[in-house]
Amino acid sequence: LADTLDRLRRSEVTSGDVERVNTLVTTVADGARCFLATQQQLVVDSLLTLFPELVAAHADASVPAAEPVLIAPIVDIVDDRAVLDDTHLRKQPDWSYGDGWSGKVPADLIDERSGETA
Numbered sequence: 001l002a003d004t005l006d007r008l009r010r011s012e013v014t015s016g017d018v019e020r021v022n023t024l025v026t027t028v029a030d031g032a033r034c035f036l037a038t039q040q041q042l043v044v045d046s047l048l049t050l051f052p053e054l055v056a057a058h059a060d061a062s063v064p065a066a067e068p069v070l071i072a073p074i075v076d077i078v079d080d081r082a083v084l085d086d087t088h089l090r091k092q093p094d095w096s097y098g099d100g101w102s103g104k105v106p107a108d109l110i111d112e113r114s115g116e117t118a
Helices: 002-009 017-027 036-050 052-059 086-090 106-114
Strands: 074-078 081-084
Touching: 002 017, 002 052, 017 036, 017 052, 036 052
Parallel strands: none
Antiparallel strands: 074 081
């Protein structure tokens, strides 16, 4: 879902990607152990519902790529402006901060971090 949404943001989707997002957003929270997936589901579904014309424009590349918007914890307030934790710009879908995504979800990495095997 994250990869497909990023391609959509960049106006680089392939045929079927928007439908894939619509399908994935209905199941992303199934079996989730916390509320994070539900939050993602609600936000993405709201964007798809409230801005269908803009989604379609990115899907057919009739608009330029959109810059990502940082949504991250506030670490300070300087001159009445919030300072965000910009390390989140590098955060991958697996919650790592590497150069690329491992292709795994955070739950898949729990055993690797603990040294156990699945």
